[in-house]
Amino acid sequence: MRLDIKHWEMLNAIDKTGTLRQAAFVLGITQSALSHRLAEAERRLGGLLFEREGRRLRQTAAGRAMTQTANQIIPALQRAEFDFQQMALNKTTVVRFGIAAYSYYHWLPAFLKVMSKKEPDIQLELVASATQNPMKNLQHGDVDVILAPGHLAIPGIDAIPTFQDELVLITPNQHRLASKAFIEATDLTGEDYLTYSKSAQPGFEYERFIRPSGVVPHLVTVVEVTDAIIELIAAGFGVSILSRWAVQSAIKNGSVSAVSVGKEKLDLNWSALIRESEPASSAARVVSRRLAEWFKT
Structure with missing residues (x-):
């Protein structure tokens, strides 16, 4: 890899704030230091991430693609650190859960009670926004299990009938x-x-x-x-x-x-969707199996 994590954080911060000054404030460094960091990243990559228009920056096409990637990996890393802290403190695994197509949760409290008894080491976290673009959220790691209606055959996604x-x-x-x-x-x-x-x-x-x-x-x-x-x-x-x-x-x-x-x-037909890459013993697969069991009863 040619870039360090600090460069990816920089791209994410610039995209969120819109200016080098605000991005530097968010990152806790000076604007001059951030300018040097940006120049270093462009030098390592061998091309421009941004074009300068006076005091403003405009993303190049290649820079936009890099920023989109940064916006995926930085939140994922932040969530991984958060989950680690939760697991280290509580010895639990956090599984993010959402529903595709319908925002309907009347059944969720009863399922959570069953999960707390049968899988006390798994903590379910509802992601209501997963209703919009559920497959994208699942593939990008924003959510781990999606309860979805319809017949879905998507590369990289396993569907467990519920x-x-x-x-x-x-x-x-x-x-x-x-x-x-x-x-x-x-x-x-x-x-x-x-x-x-x-x-x-x-x-x-x-x-x-x-x-x-x-x-x-x-x-x-x-x-x-x-x-x-x-x-x-x-x-x-x-x-x-x-x-x-x-x-x-x-x-x-x-x-x-x-x-x-x-x-x-x-x-x-409804199914629990998970990433195909999930290991057989992963918490996401455990949750999907528990969903199938719960709906059958």
């Missing part, structure tokens, strides 16, 4: 479709449709149910938070096709109604 679910149409209680045994795709014609994703997810309702029919809902609105979608549906602002499991609290308390999608229904 439970089977169903995609259902969620409607207001008094909606014209609420009393049907199941809906056909044509039933969505003219409906205002709410979705949590800006893009069609493989294995979900658009690919398997809506697109093959050629039906186009009247209006499609993206609402990125599942809880907000439920509140809007309950208030009569549209319908949506969602995981039955993920919104079962709202179904059970009568806030909304659920209708099967198609006569054969749309099944949805």
Whole structure:
């Protein structure tokens, strides 16, 4: 390696603060010392990381790529040090956990109780932001285990099956479709449709149910938070096709109604995703196995 850790820290600090002066303050050195450090890094690499425009710095294309890498490795190293301190003090292993697609945690307290009894040396830390870009967060080490719906075949990722679910149409209680045994795709014609994703997810309702029919809902609105979608549906602002499991609290308390999608229904499998590189005895694999056991019972 041509660069030392101090150079990677420098790139991360400059990107976060925007100026050499502020970056030097964050790093606890003088601006002159940071300028020398930057020049040293460029000399070692044999090219410019930044172009000078008066007192301002502008990243070169190569510099931007290096900065993106710095922004991945510095937080990862900081987390590793933090986890080490936690383990050294408490003799526990921290496993960061998140859910893809749905922000739904009603089941988590019960699972945490089981984990505390069966795996007292593992501490689960919820990463709510993992809902956005879950695969990227997993691959970059921001999260260790992702509970995810759908069929996922991704290089470098292991999927441990956890439970089977169903995609259902969620409607207001008094909606014209609420009393049907199941809906056909044509039933969505003219409906205002709410979705949590800006893009069609493989294995979900658009690919398997809506697109093959050629039906186009009247209006499609993206609402990125599942809880907000439920509140809007309950208030009569549209319908949506969602995981039955993920919104079962709202179904059970009568806030909304659920209708099967198609006569054969749309099944949805959930899996615990971990990095393929995780050793067989790693805490992340233990958590994924415990998840599968817990959902089966």
